[in-house]
Amino acid sequence: MKNITIILFLLLGCSSVLGQTITGNVADASGQPLPGVSIIVSGTTRGTTTDFDGNYSITAETGDTLEFTYLGMEPKEIIVGLNSVIDVSMEEDSEQLDEVIVTAFGISQEKKALGYAAQSIDADAISQTKQTNLVNALQGQVAGVQITNSGGAPGQSARIIIRGINSLDPAADNQPLFVIDGVPIDNSTVESPNTPRGLSNRAADINPADVESMSVLKGAAATALYGVRAANGAVIITTKKGQKGQVRINLNTSVGFEELNRLPELQTQYGQGFSGEYDPTSFWPSWGAPISEVAQTVPGHKYQDNWNRAFNTGVQSDHSISISGGGENATFYGSFGRFDQKGIIPFSDWARTSAKLSGTVKVSEKFDFSGSINYTNSGGNRVPHDRFMERMMYWAETQDVRDYINPDGTMKTYGNTNPIYDARFSTYEDNVNRVIGNLNFNYSPTDWLMLSYRIGTDFYSDMRSEITPGPKGIDGENSLSSTGFIEETRINSKDITSNLYVTLKKQWNDDWNTSLRLGNDIFQRKFDRVTATGEDFVIPEFYNLNNTRQIFASQNKSIRRLVGFYGDLMVNYKDFLYLNLTGRNDISSTLPKDNNSFFYPSVNLGYVFSESFELPQWFTFGKLRGSWAQVGKDTNPHILGATFVSPSVFPLDGQVGFSRNSTFGDPSLKPELTTSIEFGAQLSFFQSRLDIDVTYYKSNAEDQIIPVPISDGTGFSEYITNAGEIENSGVELVLGVDIIKTDNFQWTTTANLSKNDNEIKAIREGIEEIVVGSQFGYAGSTVTMKLIEGEAYGNLYGTSYQRFGADEDALFLQRGLPVIIGDDGFPERNANQLILGNAVPKWIGGVRNQLTYKNFELNFLIDFRADVEQYNQYDNFLSAFGKNEYTLARNDLRIFDGVLEDGSANTQEVWLGQGVGPDGRDYGAGFWRNDYRGITENFVQDASFVKLRNISLTYTLGNKILDRIPFSSLRVSLAANNIILYSPWDGFDPESFSAGAGGNAIGFTGLGFPGTQSYFLTFNFGL
């Protein structure tokens, strides 16, 4: 006991008792307290740092000089006078703005001290993107982070992947954890179980106008403190806070317009019918006679330009107002936002109303607390975009797609279902009510000890209602469904996070500074989803479950709990060597009791060599860093052992059957373990005119918890067990250049580039492949994404042309070899599934430019991805229906390039058309339908792109004018998104894909909601 007492004394008694005690507070220009500011009495070894509230206390004599230094701020020197209280306001050093970064648990850290790569973007960079979905605002801005916008629907989800896919489980959520003000929130995407509708990822509920900054923590080292839930990285969002001083009111209002950004190359010559014959009732939209020919005898017959006319000009408006301010001991921030969007597919819309209130209160020098509550209501009508696009495909180009409804409300059609009619009446509305809140308490009984407690909640209810009308009961009507149905879904999700930690700080002497944090973290998620479906309406057009002849109901609920204990030790030696050790033990409710507790450590080291060596003048800053980290991962709740299910078909005549679930969860499952290493360097030259940051990383996720597909003969089809390993490695480069820097004109560029390599190191003995997903293609051209050992994630398999001399055992299509032409003169099809491409981009990057001239600011962001292939299902459909430009070659004679079975060159001329050709031979449905559409190879295409993601021009009113009007600031900006897209891809924007952000089957573009380009006008007023 005595020893402990001595240690306690040692911890406490490090300040000498000389001179007077100077106390004070250090804040930034806006009055925000600055924690961790280092204060040294000039010429001595006495020093201290400010606490979390910016307070400090130091012993000094009158006449001594206090040196205040803080990264990101201009250093300040103050001579001690008679006053024993010295409050200091530090000015931002514009050179080094981005040097402070918010890391785990919302702790601001000097980037200099980090032993791992982290990158953040600020409020300006977020708002300039004009993205309503926070995830999209990160697009192209952070190295190693791939954002894919799943489509152009209002409110549609975006997917974020950091440093590659880390799980072999096709259903795994490979996305990072989202944390707002220290509290994790739900970012799941729950897609419609029926036809895809483009639902939102839940981070879309956050109003970007409330966000101050977003940091991306990429590696396991950065996320060790969030534990299992951040195994894929973390996005740390810090919201705006009130600041001491005058009350500020900010009003932002924006209107935008959007339109389709890209169409496939389409033919406009041939119309409805088959075999070149016109038929106004034919199912076939474009295999008929030339339109111009038919127009001579049929009045009004023309190419209707449906592809341009079916889509609307979308409209969006975004208004938000915020009020913030604060006094000596309290601050507040309140905001209200309303966003409305009508999409380009008619009748699609989405709206978000958000309100936020937050505040901080300093009760005493020792105790302060803060809290925030955010309410969001969001939702809209989600049109069946997949079906819309499919029906556009079937719709005849000579029939007006806009003329879709009869006066009695029934569908107007020549036979096929009209896409706009379907979009209008097959509705799917979601209505989300969500509350995110947190409370923080900090208590510092002494300057070296602080107790903190944070409790956060994220509750939402998602009410969904899907209606497909049945017949109206009018003679001769074409109804969308013979019975109609209504499906009511109620989702309730409740997250609670509790975090208690103690921080111990100690400056041992001039050289050694340590900080130790110990804590406990508890997480719970309760989820409940109830679905009731009523089929067959009794009274037409009366949409209520009570009005249906058959009702089915189902329920799915789950609960997951996690308890974690963690420690984090930071050691700073002479401000140039930083060592950080972390350890965490998680206990998860989802794992078997014997294996549910698991520990994992991390270590990282940062070495600022520019502070320990004399470097040339132009070499401003240099740091090397390295880290090694492990992170465990649990699994989904309720998967262990064998269970029984009642198939959804029951009850039948009041009887409910049961069947053993075909999934078996290994009762001795253990946690997954990801080990990663990272090395990097951060360099700065010419007074930070040029910044370079390079990172190499490698991570191996072992003992993966995956549903291994097993022989049905075992009595199960899936065995959830530990199997397999996946490796991601890559390089990231971030470059910042101040190209021009004069008083009136500045030009700053920030660029990032990353490459990721992925390899599936192992699956499980005896298991050859894991199928992630597949997408339909006509005549056997269905594409499948499969994982096999030794290859990368994302390989697309399908049929191809036979190649002469091809290696029979080859996994990959040997494109370089000549195609084999059959006896019939057409290319031969190879039905064996070969790898035709890979859907995970190897290269991603972006360049952001900021040009300022006097009161004008021009920003533009370009991003790209390369070395990626996707399945172009739309192209497959277009070729099957004779709609794309290349099917104009439908009456050509052609000698196919290739060789015969014996290797001799093909010389046979064939006709590509339908029916009997000029040579008298019957070609049946013709080349495009008989051959071309059935070859997957034709549709696995290069999906690289370069996009001008955003460009904006802003004018800020000068002070002279502002003095005469009642505003403290006024800004006007014009912006455009996605107006330039370069891609070899033939089709809609290749970024859109079918699965939505929740899925991993990214290579299937399918009939996704087409991408858009948009234009905005924004006003921002400050009061």
Place this chain on the structure above:
Amino acid sequence: MKIINRTKGIVAIGLVFMVLACDSYLDVNENPNNPQDAPISGLMINSTYESALNVYRIGDIVSNYVQYLASPNPASASDTMEPVSNNNTWFSLYNVMTDLTVLIDKAEEQGAGHYQGAAEVLMALNLGMTVDIFGDIPFSESFNFETVTPKYDADQELYGVVMNYLDIGISHLNGETTATMGSDDFIYQGDVAKWLAFANMLKARYMIHLKNTGSYSSEEVLASVDNGFQSGDDNAGVNFFEQSINPWAEVARDNADLLLGGWISEQFIQALDGTSYNTVDPRLPLMVGATDDGQYIGTENGAGRGDAPEQGARSTLIEGQYYTSVTSPILIATYSEQKFIEAEAAFATDKSRSYQAYLDGIVAHMNMLGVPQTDIDTYLAGPDVSMGESAFTLNDIFKEKWVALFLHPESWNDARRFDYQYENFTLPANLNPDLSGQFIRRLPYPDSETSRNGNNVPEVTLLDRIFWDTE
């Protein structure tokens, strides 16, 4: 020191509480959606329902091979006898056999002999159907989860297992039971006498398959027939539901909605419309739909519909007929089929019994379809049908059995035993070239099995025969 000790005590107690609390706090992983256990009644409901669906599933796969149906699309893999991976059917068969294994164990534990017996009969049915299409399959190492790659057992051995299940099933059905089946039995609503007849009928079916092998006895077949179905009332099948309509009705409905399927083969139409045989069969308009012009026109297997439009120009399944009404049964075994088995078994030993059984089989099927008595009489009077005992051949049995087993998977077993020697039966257009001009003899193993249990899956071609399909 006292204070410190007390503090230590409190901390220690606190820690113990935390650990205990933690334990129960985290003990929330029991599945709230799916129970850990299921009642035998629930398993019986699903097993009877799914067994009927399995009959449909296999019927659907083989209906093009036996040329009941033909694809409207040219060179469709099912018509041309290409290898098609039947992952879903394989899964469904094993899924039911898994549930039946659980049901048998649980029924035995509870002394519910009738449940056990009925489950054993269904196990014999599903196992038999699986062996008949796939040959060697995993079974002895199945369902106990001792390996994730179960070995394949020989088809001939598995036939012994099938017969064994039927025998012990019969003894359990004859024995005591602690629980009585009722409306949880979708096949017989708990009528044990009918289950016993069904078990005997299945014995007869599986034994007749062995006719050309060494282990065949016509007496045993006939003995089982005697204990089998006594009339069409004993037919084993599951009636479908408004909520879950008969799958053939669904095919017909989809076809009407232009999701093409259920097109009738030219061979079937011609066998009944007086082309291949002189007698016009009154069953044709009760089994398939006519064209817009009221004609019965089939589609050539493998050739597709040619110039014919999607609707109205070819015979297809249409909703509302005997096989295609919303609540029509999927028939697992019928009295009519049993009569043809009797006819075949008695043919060599008791030809008059055989001939009578053949005629009874036709009548039984016609009664089932509701053919008017006058039409039945007219048909039976046809010289092609009532050729007389002496002119009567096995071919006649196979032809009539083929008609009576419309859409039923047993027809493919018959077709292979009969070497596809039906009148005017021709190979499909665009036949899979690997078959070298012969009819298909078995299904390939599904891709799911080759990718998950590749080391055990036997190498086979589509010309390899099931053990009972002797050359």
